[in-house]
Amino acid sequence: MSYVKNWFKDFWNTFVREFIDIFSDGGVLIIFFVAGFGYPLLYNLVYKNGVLNDTPIAIVDNADCALSHRFIRELDATREVSVQANCINMEEAKKLMQERKVKGIVYIPSDFDDNAARLETARLSVYTDMGSFIYYKNLLTAANSVMLAEMNRIGVERYCAQGLTIQQARQLVQPVKYESNNPYNQTNSYSIFLISAILLVIVQQTMFYGMSLLTGTRREQFKGVGLLNKDMSGYGVGRVVLGRAAAYWFVYLGIAMYIAFIVPAIFDIPQRGSFWDILVLLAFYLTATVTFCLTWSSLITKRETVFVLLLFISPIALFLTGFSWPTSAFPKFWKLFSYAFPSTFGVQAYINLNTAGGDLSTVTFQIVALTIQSICYYFLACIAMYIENIYMLKKASFLRKREALARKIGFSIEQNRRIIGGEDAAKEYIDQLK
Amino acid sequence: MFSQRQYIWKVLVRELGIWAHRPIYVIGSLVTMIMCTVFYLTFLGQGVPSDLPIGVVDLDNSSVSRTFSSQLDATQAGKVIHFETFSEARDAMQKGNITGFCVLPSGLNADIQAQRQPTITFYTNGLYFLGGTLAYKDLLTMSNLTSGAVHRQVLRMKGLDDATIMNLLRPVDVDIHMIGNSTMDYGAYLSTTLLPGMLEMVIIILIIYSFGAELKYGTSRHLLRTAGGKMRNAIAGKVLMYTLYFTAIGLALEIILYDWMGFPLAGSIWNMFLDVFLLVISSEAVGIFIIGLFPVTRFALSIGALFSILSISLSGFTLPIETAPPYIQGLSWIVPIRHYYLFAVQEAIFGSGFAGWYQEIIHMLLFLFLPYTVHTRLKKAYIYQNYPKN
Known part of the structure; x- marks a missing residue:
């Protein structure tokens, strides 16, 4: 009985202390609340109109015939491109493209009409600016859809001229029809695709940077990240880790709910999933994220260093979710590496639930993965804290041993401290040795 | 100083x-x-992703539909995964396991022979931009090729030579030149x-x-x-x-x-x-x-x-x-x-x-x-x- 009571007392004390620390550190608050709340809004503003319409193109029409005119009209009428310039020759069009006034050129050679009249293939060329793949995608889509429509139309005209009825000609030209659907992102909007992926990455990364800041601060003040009561001497690691985790978990439940439910609503990102399903996912995701952050933040020794050393991880974590480069094409090593991040599974599950409108059964794999991560990282965090406690208890003797070693090879740590941190740091160092 | x-x-x-x-x-x-x-x-490092998993729901199981699957599988971008029913395929897409799938309707072959213009339906997952786009491109090409193959067969039966057939099949063609990243x-x-x-x-x-x-x-x-x-x-x-x-x-x-x-x-x-x-x-x-x-x-x-x-x-x-x-x-x-x-x-x-x-x-x-x-x-x-x- 007293063990259970003690356990809860320690857990509660750690929880409260961590909670107070979070809310009394301005830097942590900025990252958790200002960045956590502001970043999703900023990203949404940047990607607010996720669709590029009417990409400007130039036309070089050397054929100047009814067919080429119709082709150009139909191109101009597509959502994707808009004819901005009619050029006399390629030189003029190329110049416009280089000045980036147009992002593509449609070149219709002079034999276009003749070829069509001779019942041969009439060819035209499209040039696109690869500065952004979206330009290419727009031109390709527009040119392809106009080409397919024209192919059928001309084909039908030709067979009709040979005496077939329109119905017969259509059946001959297009024996199989097709119908395409893009159910989850009908306009192929860039924002729906990007924002759905980025939201939960923001949850993980802001938590990681904030927690590391707090860890670094405590280390600078020569306190351990989660000191145990003196009398527990090591075997109470589990409850302390749980206590700290719970504090972050509850703080972040609010932030994550804002990011997962309110932000998409503000910016008209589809919300097709059920509220409770996503809440269940968030609970698992936050558990994995908190333990992940507890483990890795234990490597941070100074307050600011996390930004200098680990900021570059954020875009990498985003790529590892497979939102852009498909998971099936990941090199093996990076695929394994991606399993280390809760965001990999969290983002995939969130996309499936929220944007593709699946239910919990579609994310079983990810939930299981997040649970495994939580368990692994929990034990890793415990080990890290256990090692730190031993280190803190025997710090002075460790430092003395290091000093002796440094002297042996003719290297003065004290002198180093003086150069980097001034007189105070050197004095502090000497105090620690005692 | x-x-x-x-x-x-x-x-x-x-x-x-x-x-x-x-x-x-x-x-x-x-x-x-x-x-x-x-x-x-x-x-x-791969440059262009290859072997994207694309689902095929073959309800016809005829020579035409099987050719469709095997040709789709042979493209560089795609790798075919077969599903028995539409809902299985939809489930896999919702889970993000496939980037797109197509349904080959039952009676596809018979309808083609009878010139009833059957419809192939395909679905792509636009939440994975690159994968979805590539799957769309692949499926679109495949459907047009299937149409073209049937068309060609009819023209061959009429006794036309291959050069004439090619011209009839493709009255208009577009070459795309990608400036700066060909x-x-x-x-x-x-x-x-x-x-x-x-x-x-x-x-x-x-x-x-x-x-x-x-x-x-x-x-x-x-x-x-x-x-x-x-x-x-x-x-x-x-x-x-x-x-x-x-x-x-x-x-x-x-x-x-x-x-x-x-x-x-x-x-x-x-x-x-x-x-x-x-x-x-x-x-x-x-x-x-x-x-x-x-x-x-x-x-x-x-x-x-x-x-x-x-x-x-x-x-x-x-x-x-x-x-x-x-x-x-x-x-x-x-x-x-x-x-x-x-x-x-x-x-x-x-x-x-x-x-x-x-x-x-x-x-x-x-x-x-x-x-x-x-x-x-x-x-x-x-x-x-x-x-x-x-």
Whole structure:
């Protein structure tokens, strides 16, 4: 009985202390609340109109015939491109493209009409600016859809001229029809695709940077990240880790709910999933994220260093979710590496639930993965804290041993401290040795 | 008394001393850049993703439908996974296991023979942009090929020769020429802007840290003494060293991208060297500006982190910036990597030379005015050390 009571007392004390620390550190608050709340809004503003319409193109029409005119009209009428310039020759069009006034050129050679009249293939060329793949995608889509429509139309005209009825000609030209659907992102909007992926990455990364800041601060003040009561001497690691985790978990439940439910609503990102399903996912995701952050933040020794050393991880974590480069094409090593991040599974599950409108059964794999991560990282965090406690208890003797070693090879740590941190740091160092 | 040049030299030597004693500087710059380069170049190393899982629900099970599946499987982009029912396939797509699927209706073959124009339906997952687009392209091509094959067979029966048939099948054809990236290499496209973007991030963060650490550890007065009491010399000494160091990293990066990896470059690599040098100095100016504006290391680092992560989006190399609202378009001007990207498009894609990118030189040089605006503020902070250290 007293063990259970003690356990809860320690857990509660750690929880409260961590909670107070979070809310009394301005830097942590900025990252958790200002960045956590502001970043999703900023990203949404940047990607607010996720669709590029009417990409400007130039036309070089050397054929100047009814067919080429119709082709150009139909191109101009597509959502994707808009004819901005009619050029006399390629030189003029190329110049416009280089000045980036147009992002593509449609070149219709002079034999276009003749070829069509001779019942041969009439060819035209499209040039696109690869500065952004979206330009290419727009031109390709527009040119392809106009080409397919024209192919059928001309084909039908030709067979009709040979005496077939329109119905017969259509059946001959297009024996199989097709119908395409893009159910989850009908306009192929860039924002729906990007924002759905980025939201939960923001949850993980802001938590990681904030927690590391707090860890670094405590280390600078020569306190351990989660000191145990003196009398527990090591075997109470589990409850302390749980206590700290719970504090972050509850703080972040609010932030994550804002990011997962309110932000998409503000910016008209589809919300097709059920509220409770996503809440269940968030609970698992936050558990994995908190333990992940507890483990890795234990490597941070100074307050600011996390930004200098680990900021570059954020875009990498985003790529590892497979939102852009498909998971099936990941090199093996990076695929394994991606399993280390809760965001990999969290983002995939969130996309499936929220944007593709699946239910919990579609994310079983990810939930299981997040649970495994939580368990692994929990034990890793415990080990890290256990090692730190031993280190803190025997710090002075460790430092003395290091000093002796440094002297042996003719290297003065004290002198180093003086150069980097001034007189105070050197004095502090000497105090620690005692 | 020393000359100004000697003071600058002394600051530089002092900075080298700090670097030698604190590994964070090298880890935060060179090691970070190496890790990023290795990551993006190996991660996207394939250039174009291949063997994307695409589902086929074959309800017909005829020679036509089986040919369709096997040809789809044979394309470079696709790898066919068979499903029994529509709902199984939809489930797999919702789980993100396949990027798209198509339904071959029952009676497909019979309907084709009877000229009843059956419909093949396909579904793509637009939540995975690249995968979804490639799956769409593959499925579209396959449906048209199927139509074409039937059409051809009919014409052959009529006794036409193959050349005439080809002309009848394709009355119009479009060749697409991709200027500046003819293989649609996704790796080249992303890493040629992302990696310089990471360089910008590293520079801004490290500059802020370097100037901020003097405040945090209370060594700022020592720095000023070394610089002969002149903030100008202190900044010049530090910046000189960082410029040399980061320019070396930048040049190495350009060589890796355009020479070693052989990513498409229409112009000259020397001009790209100029571009990356301008990126280095303009990013340094942004870093000094941020720490001068907020002489609290931790706060300035948070701002720098926010700025540099967002600048990758604002460069507009993925989603063109013209889609953003006007105030965001304006914001993109204060991001060095945006100008680097515009310069690189001119040089690497069009090879247009000076006439194409001289404006970007001016834009990036304008950043150099930024440090002057915070010069006095930073000097005061260095002397009085009156800002919170954490």
